Amino acid sequence: MSKASQLIETSAFSERLRLALKGVGIRPSPTLVANEFNLRYWGKSITSHTARNWLLGKSIPMQDKLRVLADWLHVSPDELRYGTLAPSFKAQDSGTDMSVLTMQDREMLARYMTLSLEHRKTVCDVVVALAVAATAKARH
Numbered sequence: 001m002s003k004a005s006q007l008i009e010t011s012a013f014s015e016r017l018r019l020a021l022k023g024v025g026i027r028p029s030p031t032l033v034a035n036e037f038n039l040r041y042w043g044k045s046i047t048s049h050t051a052r053n054w055l056l057g058k059s060i061p062m063q064d065k066l067r068v069l070a071d072w073l074h075v076s077p078d079e080l081r082y083g084t085l086a087p088s089f090k091a092q093d094s095g096t097d098m099s100v101l102t103m104q105d106r107e108m109l110a111r112y113m114t115l116s117l118e119h120r121k122t123v124c125d126v127v128v129a130l131a132v133a134a135t136a137k138a139r140h
Contacts, residue, residue, distance in 0.1 A: 010058060010060055013057065014054065014055055016083055017055060018055065019102065020080060020102075020103050021073065023074075023104045026073075028055050030048040030049070031051075033051040033055065034046050034051040036072065037051065037068060037069065043065075046065070063077075074104050079106070084106070
């Protein structure tokens with residue numbers, strides 16, 4: 001791999017890691033990332049310097065560490081490592097641009113798709129009820 005393509009790859013990973021951290025409300029601090037990671041990883045601990053390199057796009061974690069990060073941040077390891085393209089269309093009736101979905105949103109949708117039709121209907125009913133309640137609350 002050329003140095004230029006490696007730099008592009010590590011920078012892209014860094015951006016995805018930062019987005020995943022933001023998606024779960026975690027500040028992209030090397031110390032915080034290292035501490036939280038080490039609580040979940042049973043191998044050799046990482047240092048804040050290692051986490052800093054991930055966040056700055058200087059390195060990419062090995063697959064075992066990538067899996068731990070992905071589980072912690074509620075995203076798929078493949079999406080965190082390689083990224084995926086979000087569908088670029090408008091959601092029916094809402095006008096919501098689906099291309100702005102976070103990794104967590106897409107992971108939740110993937111899990112939703114594994115549910116039975118009966119359970120999907122239940123989830124849809126709950127979402128509709130919450131949207132109605134939020135609209136009613138906003139009017140008052």
